[in-house]
Structures are given as structure tokens and as C-alpha cells.
Amino acid sequence: MAFRTKEVFEKELRLLVWELRDNPYRRFFVAFMLIWAIPFLTILYLVIYGRERASESSILSTLLILSLLLVVSIGGAVLALRMLDNILNKLVAYFIRAKRQDELKSRFVATVSHELKSPLMTLQTNNSNLLEGFAGPITEEQRTIVETCRNVINRMDEMIFAILDLYKIESGMVSLTIDRCDAAHLLRSQQSEMSSLFGQKEIQLISKIPSGEFPVRWDGSRMSIVFNNLLSNALKYTPEKGTVSILLEPLDDYVKIEIQNTGEQIPRENLEVIFARFEKLHPEVEGYGLGLAISRDIVEAHGGLIWAESYPSKNCFIIYIPREARKTNG
């Protein structure tokens, strides 16, 4: 969530800088306030408290100090104005650079989208032409090679999709489509979609989802991605004949969702690392290390939190999310 706080601060600062740059009177006022505040208070002190014991000499010395302070203050104000202008110019340059970087990021997404997805589509189509025999008959050996190519193409497709999704969410290109949905149904449907895969590894799936509807206001399709990512991770890292538990619990205006799995404990120092992009604790396990980063972005975009906890032979992924999502991006 840190980068969003920074973004909000930057946005406010940018507004202030632009306002100061476009309004010379306000700029002068700020410089005046900065430099004249101390002499002004001194003068006020001398005028108010010095008047009681006023004598000719003290009036003269007060006037002398006053004029000296006036000269120093005017000089100081001019200097402060220049410094302020300098700082403003630097900040403006910084913001222009940041804006350019944002534009570059958006262009990167568009480039990845078009320049990588289009040739991948051509590869995929030609691959299908070979497999279907539309380009002539192929031998069994050739078919095996072409099928291997297809698997690689599919993996590349998945990776491009994951990267694009991440950039789209982070750059605010995706606005959440918040609508009424059933949290229990979202979890149950992900569970049933994956139940056969859990069955293959003889993993026991324990569901602690309340029966009936559990109405929330979320982006249902994006939250399904989160649940799918968490359950896929549980599937990958739970050893055969292990246990995966899904828990859904109402907490006033929030909902707590917990996915627990038995298996090797995630070292405490890595509990945050696993949410970083392309971070995988086990390089041999299939995947790109993007699922948890994407999940965190989606949950935070709803105004919620997601983190991991680990215990001896058990790991938990916990989500606290408002029942009525508050959009924080876009």
C-alpha cells in the first residue's frame, strides 16, 4: 500500500507546486511569510513591550533596529523568493519527468500488448494448422514436437497476461467494476473448479464457508483471480495427502478470508518477499512469481489487506477486505 500513500502525497504536492508557480502573488506571500515571520514578531515584541518603558534613547534605538530589520528582511525576502523559484522549478521538472515515466509505462503496456501478443497469435494459429493437419499430414514424432511448442506458447501467453494485468492494475489503467456479488459463491466456484486437481494429489479440501449467500460489493471477476491464485499456490505447495482449508468469516464491515495449507513452513523473513514480483522461494515450482503480487494489488485496490503467516508445518494467507469495496486506484 506504500506506493499509493506516496502517490497521494505526490499528487497533493504537485497541486501545491502548480498553484504556487501559476500565482506570483501567492508565491511572494509565501516568501514573505517565510522570511518576515521572525523580524515581524521581534518588531511586535519591541512595539508592545518596549512602549511601557519608552524613553527617547530607547525609541531611537528601536527605530534603528526597525530600519535595520526592514533592510535585512527585504533582502531576505528577495533571496527567499529566488530560492523558492529554484525549488519550484526543480519540483516542476521532477513532476514532468514523473509524468513522462507514467506515459512510458502506459506505452510499454501497449507495446507488450501488441508487439508480443500478435506474433504469439500467429505462432498459435500455425501451431494449430500443423496439429490439425491443415498444412499436410504429420508423423507422431512431429506431433509431439508441435505439442511441446504449443505448451511453450501457452506458458508465454500466461506470462504476458500476468505482466499486463499487474501493470494495468498498478498504473490505474484498470478501474474496478464494483458490483453486488456473493463472496461465498466466488470462493465455492473456485474451489469446485480446482477440486479435481486437489483430488489428484489426494489433498483434503476443508471448506469453512457459511452456507447461503454472503453479499458483498466487490469486483467479482478480479477477486476470483485472487482466490484462484491463492488456491493454485496452496495446490502447488501442499504435499500429497496434505490439507487445505478455506475460511470465510464476517467481521463487522469487513470480511476475513483465510486459505491455510499444510506443508513446509515459509521462513518468517520471506513472508513479505513472496508478495514481490517475480519472487519465488522454490524456483523448481511452476509459475512466474506474479500471482501474489497481482493478488495484493487487487485486494489493496478494494481497500483491503493481504498478508501471510507461517507456523511449523502450516502456512496461512489472510485477507481482510471491506464488504463494500473502496476504490483506491484510478
Place this chain on the structure above:
Amino acid sequence: MADSEINILIIEDNKEQAMALAMYAKGKKYQPKIAYDTTIGLMMLQQFRIDLVILDLGLPGGGGFFVLENMKKSYKTYDIPIVVLTAKIEEGLEQKAREKGVVEYFVKPCPMEKLFGAIDAILRPPSG
């Protein structure tokens, strides 16, 4: 109408992609025709009897939406089913395309089984 008479127009600026799609369409017993830009595409739509259009949105000469708008204006082409196949990922693009009369919308890369499954459903609906 015999299957071999079903004409599919592929409007796609990427030549390799268009050729690969045409080969697959031919394999599925359709008659594919290719247009590499919007002008040729619209011209072919007027010249031939086309039963379905596979349309890319990022096209030279006005883009896919130019084709969509012009197809809807013409008496000859307004009811031809259009299937969009695009690499564009802008939010709301699918909805915009569907509002303009697109029946199916796919983002590249898309498995051929999925694309032609939808095309079969439109052009060869199961009878009975």
C-alpha cells in the same frame, strides 16, 4: 448452402497472421478471403457475398471501428456477423465493440478451437 460456399473475410494487417487464419479456416471447410486494410476490406464486402468477418481493431486506414461503422451503414453489410480478434487491451473496448454490433470478441492470442468454436456456432448452428 453447402459448407464450401461459406465465405469468411479476414480483415487483418499482419500478413503472416492473416495467412495462418486463412489456412485454418480453409481446413475447417470455409472459404477465406483476406483484406490487409480497411479500404480493401470494405471494398471486398461490397464486391463479394461474405457470411462472416474476422476483424482486427488495430488496422491501418481508420482502424477496425471505421469498418464496423461503415458496415452498419450499408444495406448489404449491416447484418453480417462480425467476430473481433484484437491485441488491444484497453478497458471498455469490448463493450464499445459489442455496442456497435460485434457478436464475438476475442483477445490475441486466442486458441483456434475457441475462435472457430464460436464461428461454427454462428455459421453452422446445430440443427433441431
